[in-house]
Amino acid sequence: MTGRLVTLNAAKGGINRLRTKGGADPNTLYDLVDGYVDQAGVIRQRPGTQNKITLPEGTKGMCAYDGKLIVFSHVTRTIPAASPTVECEVLNHPSIPDMPLKDIHFAGPFLGYLYVVPEFANGDVFHYWLERGTVWQPNKSYLPGALVTPSAANGIAYRLSSGTQSFQVWVKNVARSLGDVIVPTVDNGFKYTATDVFGPSPKSGPTEPAWPAADGATTFEDSDVAVPAAIDPENPNISLPPQIVDRYKFSGSSGSGSQAAQ
Structure with missing residues (x-):
């Protein structure tokens, strides 16, 4: 009807x-x-x-985000000078970086950043949450872990690494030797070299020392380190173990070390 x-x-x-x-x-x-x-x-x-915008060659998808039109590619693309409102985000396959994009199934803001679901040329589909860093500024101090993007956007963000990952992280009550290189449990961008040690068996202290964040600065950690040993009755001049105190309140030897920041 x-x-x-x-x-x-x-x-x-x-x-x-x-x-x-x-x-x-x-x-x-x-x-x-x-x-x-x-x-x-x-x-x-x-x-x-009607908007006339020239998009970079070889890009896939498009969405509006943060006042820009965002397109996607697996490599950096040159943005035409006539299209300043366009940005290209680079999405790499996790195990095959050179794999081109086939399609973008979804792209949109989610919890403050872009959430993108691309499909690559081999059929693999992955989910990306594109955290955005701050734009690089001259004469500014950046701490390890900071995410920075170039002043001329290239679709890639760079996370600052202090280069200390290969060194030993501080642990309490471990043996120390001259020249040991230690980094704090909370990375501050500096490594610390043992420049002096004391006692027969020096080791780190029971608590982590304060780490000065300055070139050439020195920190100090102290610990009782001597291994207890039996006292020879024929040799009354032997040193007491560190945990034993005589009648005059004197204890045995202790070990310690100092470290310089680099």
Whole structure:
């Protein structure tokens, strides 16, 4: 059954979603999308916005984010000078970096960053949450772990590494030797070299020392380190173990070390 066709060509009564028996009133509107009402009360179609933008060659997908139009590629692309509002984000296959993109199934903001689901040329589909770093600034100090993007965007963010990952992290009560290189449990960008040790069996202290974050600065850790040994009754001049105190409150030898920051 086909209902009676009513052309809504005027909007004298405005938008009214109440429908009385008998059908729609041609002088009212139920809804108006992509249109407007002129001074004569005639409904006009709103003309669409046209943007002419040249996209980089070889990119896939597009979404609006942070005032930019974002496209995607597996390699850095040159953005045409005539399209300053366009940025290209680089998405690499986790195990095959040279694998091109086939399609973008989803791209949109999620919890402050872009969430993207690309499909690569071999059919693999992965999910990416593109954390954005701060734009690089001259004469600014960056701590390890900081995420920085170039002032001229190339689609890649760079995470700062202090280069201390290959050194031993500080642990309490471990043996120390001259020249040992130690880094704090919380990376501050510096490594510390043992420049002096004391006692027969020097080792790290029971608590982590304060680590000065300056070139050439020195920190000190102290610990009782001598291994307890039996006292020879024929040799009364032997040193007491560190945990034993004589009647004059003197204890045995202790070990310690100092370390310089680099």
